[in-house]
Amino acid sequence: MEEVVLRLKDATYRHSLYAPLPFKPWRKVNGQGIFSANLSLHKGTILGLVGPNGAGKTTLLRMMAGILPLQEGSICDSEKNSSTVLSDVNLRNMVGHMPEQVRWQGRKTVRDALLEIGEMRQVNESRIDGLLKLVGLRSRIDAPLNELSQGMRQRLTLAAALLGSPNILLLDEPLNGLDPVAAAAFIVLLGKLTDKGVSIVISSHQVEGLVGIIGRLALMHRGQILAEGTMLEVAEQLNLEKRTEVSGEGKVPDFSKYVSTTELIEVEQSSGQWRAVLNKSEPGLLQNLVADGIDITSWIIRQPNVIEMLCAATGQSIEDVGLEVSSTAVMPLRNFRGEEE
Amino acid sequence: MSDFSRIMVFAKRLMRERLFSTRMYIMLPILLLFIPGMAWGFSDPNIVLPGGYQPESPMEVLFYASLGVVFGATMCAVLLSYDSVSRERASGVLELRLSQPMPRAHQALAMILGSWRAILMPTWILLVFSVLIVRYRMGDWPSVGDGLVYFISTALILLWYVLFTLLASSYTREQGTAISFGVGLWFLFTFLWALVTTMVAYASGVSIGQENDAAWVVLEGGLDLLSPNGVYHHLLETRLPQIERGIEAWQIWMMALAWTVVPSWLFIRRMEKILP
Numbered sequence: 001m002e003e004v005v006l007r008l009k010d011a012t013y014r015h016s017l018y019a020p021l022p023f024k025p026w027r028k029v030n031g032q033g034i035f036s037a038n039l040s041l042h043k044g045t046i047l048g049l050v051g052p053n054g055a056g057k058t059t060l061l062r063m064m065a066g067i068l069p070l071q072e073g074s075i076c077d078s079e080k081n082s083s084t085v086l087s088d089v090n091l092r093n094m095v096g097h098m099p100e101q102v103r104w105q106g107r108k109t110v111r112d113a114l115l116e117i118g119e120m121r122q123v124n125e126s127r128i129d130g131l132l133k134l135v136g137l138r139s140r141i142d143a144p145l146n147e148l149s150q151g152m153r154q155r156l157t158l159a160a161a162l163l164g165s166p167n168i169l170l171l172d173e174p175l176n177g178l179d180p181v182a183a184a185a186f187i188v189l190l191g192k193l194t195d196k197g198v199s200i201v202i203s204s205h206q207v208e209g210l211v212g213i214i215g216r217l218a219l220m221h222r223g224q225i226l227a228e229g230t231m232l233e234v235a236e237q238l239n240l241e242k243r244t245e246v247s248g249e250g251k252v253p254d255f256s257k258y259v260s261t262t263e264l265i266e267v268e269q270s271s272g273q274w275r276a277v278l279n280k281s282e283p284g285l286l287q288n289l290v291a292d293g294i295d296i297t298s299w300i301i302r303q304p305n306v307i308e309m310l311c312a313a314t315g316q317s318i319e320d321v322g323l324e325v326s327s328t329a330v331m332p333l334r335n336f337r338g339e340e341e
Numbered sequence: 342m343s344d345f346s347r348i349m350v351f352a353k354r355l356m357r358e359r360l361f362s363t364r365m366y367i368m369l370p371i372l373l374l375f376i377p378g379m380a381w382g383f384s385d386p387n388i389v390l391p392g393g394y395q396p397e398s399p400m401e402v403l404f405y406a407s408l409g410v411v412f413g414a415t416m417c418a419v420l421l422s423y424d425s426v427s428r429e430r431a432s433g434v435l436e437l438r439l440s441q442p443m444p445r446a447h448q449a450l451a452m453i454l455g456s457w458r459a460i461l462m463p464t465w466i467l468l469v470f471s472v473l474i475v476r477y478r479m480g481d482w483p484s485v486g487d488g489l490v491y492f493i494s495t496a497l498i499l500l501w502y503v504l505f506t507l508l509a510s511s512y513t514r515e516q517g518t519a520i521s522f523g524v525g526l527w528f529l530f531t532f533l534w535a536l537v538t539t540m541v542a543y544a545s546g547v548s549i550g551q552e553n554d555a556a557w558v559v560l561e562g563g564l565d566l567l568s569p570n571g572v573y574h575h576l577l578e579t580r581l582p583q584i585e586r587g588i589e590a591w592q593i594w595m596m597a598l599a600w601t602v603v604p605s606w607l608f609i610r611r612m613e614k615i616l617p
Contacts, residue, residue, distance in 0.1 A: 102433035
């Protein structure tokens with residue numbers, strides 16, 4: 001297993017929220033946040049943070065970036081078998097953080113914007129040109145920030161995160177605003193960075209597109225890390241087996257003859273074609289179907305996908321996980337008097 | 342690069358950004374009219390002020406011309422700094438800055454210095470013009486001491502307004518709220534402070550506006566210490582021999598120090614705890 005470069009131990013941060021009372025207008029209560037997160041970041045590996053809106057992905061990234069102070073627990077540097085608790089400043093030195101959707105604006109140039117951040121990191125000016133070339137902004141080096149498109153702004157934010165050659169890169173929704181070609185190039189770039197030993201944490205809604213490059217996965221829900229590991233490990237932790245996807249032509253066969261009903265997850269039929277998903281790979285099923293003259297057009301055995309893992313980890317259906325967006329948006333949990341539930 | 346040079350480099354960058362901003366180009370004519378314009382008017386040999394009074398020395402003229410600083414430059418200080426934090430916060434740039442290893446206290450200091458110098462430089466240049474105008478029209482220079490106090494006091498009042506505005510900008514998420522706070526505070530100290538003084542005098546049983554009444558003079562002088570504009574004028578009055586308002590020079594300088602240190606400390610503390 002790869003060397004652990006950063007370890008979160010029971011890291012906790014809860015947002016403070018105003019909950020004024022008539023005689024205590026300054027009163028605050030604890031709201032949503034991250035509850036006792038334990039996470040290891042491995043050298044040269046990409047960790048995908050996955051969870052519905054309001055799960056706490058951005059908060060966790062901000063904690064790892066040294067922006068939000070830990071209220072409990074610690075973040076340790078676990079390099080070379082020694083474990084040192086890192087201060088906020090130490091964290092900021094070793095981490096490059098790409099926040100979600102930085103709206104660069106103003107009349108200053110791309111180069112000046114990057115120089116400003118570079119000076120805060122004491123980065124050599126000569127590195128700026130190289131970074132702008134790396135993210136594909138070299139031709140816009142003297143362009144005012146106001147003239148950048150959203151995709152270009154994302155690239156500039158990435159360049160800012162890469163200043164100072166950080167060992168750890170935290171990317172919050174990095175693919176937002178990037179066109180498909182730029183997104184593909186971005187993924188290639190991430191691969192190159194991991195080859196150089198950079199550890200990357202990505203929080204993205206478009207996680208399906210990143211599955212191919214994610215080495216590890218952390219599933220988050222309501223401020224907690226529910227499962228963490230490689231895709232296989234997470235699937236095992238959640239008792240999810242490989243899925244079988246069968247499709248064919250004609251009428252949908254009666255699968256109860258071949259498998260138990262609990263194994264059949266979904267069946268769809270449209271215009272003379274059907275598709276069925278079974279939650280395990282059933283030996284002999286294909287042979288039995290063919291023997292009964294059923295016209296099979298495809299037979300795929302695949303790993304459970306990230307959404308299925310998230311549903312299994314939360315114990316909720318896709319609708320519950322997805323629709324909870326509306327309830328988590330008004331979180332933290334508090335009643336009409338502002339008291340925490 | 343040492344911490345000090347890093348702060349200064351960052352401050353210089355912020356200063357240049359504001360100094361060459363569109364809003365500075367808009368405000369420059371206003372500053373020109375207010376600062377050298379007032380020096381020109383008050384140094385007119387035929388000027389007669391209300392009460393039949395005529396300024397006699399260059400420092401007196403500069404004292405009256407300081408109204409241009411109070412009305413124009415302080416407002417420019419507010420308008421230049423109101424979005425220093427709130428805009429960066431709204432755009433996400435603040436989050437990027439907060440994730441850098443440069444300590445937040447240093448970032449806050451750089452913000453103060455950058456915003457302050459952006460308004461200080463043009464104001465000082467215009468003050469130099471004012472002094473030249475006074476020399477041209479009255480045929481006399483202010484003394485070195487007068488000049489020092491004039492330039493330092495002006496720098497201080499601009500710093501105070503920058504600090505108030507930065508503080509407001511760091512607490513508000515909307516730039517509109519930040520500018521409302523800055524302009525509101527400017528309005529209070531520039532126009533409404535006389536009302537506050539009157540109300541306190543009335544409540545204390547002191548006859549209002551009686552310049553020959555020692556109780557009124559002392560009360561007004563004391564209350565002026567609680568206003569940055571009042572402290573500014575107190576500082577300038579230390580160079581005018583005929584003014585006696587019952588406040589010692591050391592008290593005035595101590596209040597100037599308090600107006601500088603307390604908001605600076607509050608702003609740095611705020612920046613150390615600010616969330617993106």
